[in-house]
Amino acid sequence: MEQKLKTDFDKFISSSNFSNQEIKLKKTALDNFLKNGFPSRKLENWKFSDIQQIIKKNIGELKFYNDYKIENEINEDIYIKEIEHNKIVIVNGKVERLNFEYEESDKIILTTLDNFNQNSNEDNSLLSLNNCFSNKIHNILLKKNYSFKKPLIIYQITNEKVSNTNINFQLNFELEENSSIKIINISDDNSQKNFMNNLFNFNLGKNAILKNYKLERKTNTNIKYDYSSIIHKENSISEIFIFSSGSDYIKNEVNCNLEGQYSSAFINGIHLLSKNKHHEIRTKTKHLYENTKSYQLIKSVIDDSSKSVYQGKIYVDSKAQKTDGYQLSKALLLNEQAEFNAKPELEIYADDVKCSHGSASGSLDENSIFYLMSRGLDQKTAKELLINGFLLEVVEKITDEEIKKLIKNMIGLN
């Protein structure tokens, strides 16, 4: 693999026009990745999902070279028609369209970064891989006091032109004071057996609000890793919603750093798995200042021989007095072969805090099914009703009514 990485890297650099600074950073990133390789179960964070093995088993030999010169056509049928929105369309890791037609153009600054964040995280070599092979990184800056009028939908599309390829993509958002944005990520995969590595960086200024809804529905055999890093300044709020169901393997990772007082982070997630899928959500909220809040609610419905994993960590620094941290994960196992693993973790160094976590897993309640059936529902409907009710709690947490309606329609929960 090492040789392949090196030759693909040289090919990638020579076919692109990166600045010297970028090339230098990319080389360091490559060295970092070469040193550590793909994470395996030996690392605590990857204990339940050994991505090294998963790639080896499902993809085999990976190609790292991705030609960003190819012009891809966009099938506009996939656009959401129910709501007016701005668009970013990404095809095979390349930004094909940036469209902010509903916004004031002088309030948004679009740039590409050439001095990207190194993220040299010791147990996350995938960030290095991303830094190394991602194309030009777009940076979207919202100026002070500007709120997006319409939501931004990021369409992440892959087409049949790629297979057995590692696709890396990175996007940066900077929200200045009092700005706000709603983002919906929708993935549409028409490719098979790729390893996709997405990285989103959010920097929230004072009083900024970020709402990010990630929807992953279309069945495909890709392996995905999705990493969001959110840095909070004073009084800023982030709301993340994850619906993960389509791909064979996904690990969604959300890292929130609450650095300013009164800042809060909300993370809600759903795993709806069938057949032979393996999905993981990992959240890490770091309370680094007084009076910060975080909430996580993760629910899994697991059928057939699928596997759902939740790893959640709440870290409270000794400075972060008056922290509120609340975490709950629940799982319904519908089949003998289904599996649920959880590691809800608390690491606390301050005494005046309220932190709790709960985790429960089990089967559907027989009494509830009996109750519904005795009122005339057949067993299938009764089960569906209970599962819908179970998941609806998470969807109801979405604070934007318009988007909540859209998502309910899309995933068929009413």
Added chain:
Amino acid sequence: MRDKQIENLKDYKYGFSTDIESFKAPKGLNEEVIRFISNIKKEPDWLLQWRLKAFERLKVLKEPNWQKPKYPKIDYQDLYYYSAPKSFKEKPKNLEDLDPKLLETYKKLGIPLQEQKRLNGIAVDAVFDSVSVATTFKDTLTEKGIIFCSISEAIQKHPDLVKKYLGSVIPITDHFFATLNSAVFTDGSFVYIPPNVKCPMELSTYFRINASDTGQFERTLIIADKGSYVSYLEGCTAPMRDENQLHAANVELIALDDAEIKYSTVQNWYPGDKDGKGGIYNFVTKRGLCKGKNSKISWTQVETGSAITWKYPSCILKGDNSIGEFYSIAITNNHQKADTGTKMIHLGKNTKSKIISKGISAGKSDMTYRGLVDISKNASNSTNYTQCDSLLMGNKCGAHTIPYIKNKNSNSNIAHEATTSKISEDQLHYCQQRGLNQEEAVGLIVNGFCKEVLQQLPMEFAVEAQKLVGISLEGSVG
């Protein structure tokens, strides 16, 4: 007896040191030391081979490093692996010679003077007294067919039982410290309860006649045969001052059909001084196997001592309908560190487990609950309930909860809850208003917090544990 041993030593062809005062095997960990230990204990050949096999395995094992409390590297070649009872010359002659702090603690625990003396081996008559007491107990036990002796004695007298069960729960291929213990263990307790016998009294190392210095590598083996019941108390309620830095004991419990074992520990080893100097590294492996149907193993622990506590009393629920329980209070103060919890491994059908863990950290200490609940595919209709609560006192300490939850069976239920909080001002104010001073108030509130676990301890133990909780937290408020 000792002379004879020394004689043996002299004859020993490798010419080990025969200093009477210390009476130790030469420093270091190697095959010769293991042969020396085995030889001096007159062990049968199979056990020597067993030890050597463990030692072979040890050579390829690495020390685990995933735990929260980090400790300075231990030089295993710089330790004594065998140390016979020290001569009385070294022991304090009377109570006045003792550390006044130790005496103060005794006083608070309410341990009678006679016992204080015995605990320190001061007054010979006291020792004799208790020996006779112990013998009376022994008669009652022998009548019922209960075997309760040191493991060295068991190896000589009941080799079949030992051979059958030793290492059946903690194999020699286990982790580093367990394997180290298998290679070099010196002594420990052995209990066998015959079928359908309910042990009439709480067994404890306290009552064992030859409970001489058990050293740093204890090995305890408890077997409850079909339909039997035993409650075993480990440790001492009074502080045990151990000079050893490393304490790596192995405890194996085996419960056959319908048997029940209740194992209670009050661990109060030397925690080091206020600045975190000294103290014991308590790296203990405790594991129980519910081998038969309807068997039950229940662990109760009160952990207040040791500089570093690193242990996870576990239950392997192999028999159908078996039950595993774990009740724990862990208190850390000053610079103490504890990483403790349990593992409940559900293999049989209709197995149940319950975990109640209470952690209290004060001063500059760090306290981690780490646990595993694993319900395997075949363990249908199993349930687990876990509750772990932490209490923090001050903002220089840490409290962490790291549970691993694995559910592979859709008919099984797992529920886990954890909270972290501090003693509220309101509660303190209320108690103080009614005339308690601050420390008493804290003691009262903490005892309430721990109540669920304290209730599980045998009567006499519970009272002392309650006091111990108060003492451990002394000076942590204000």
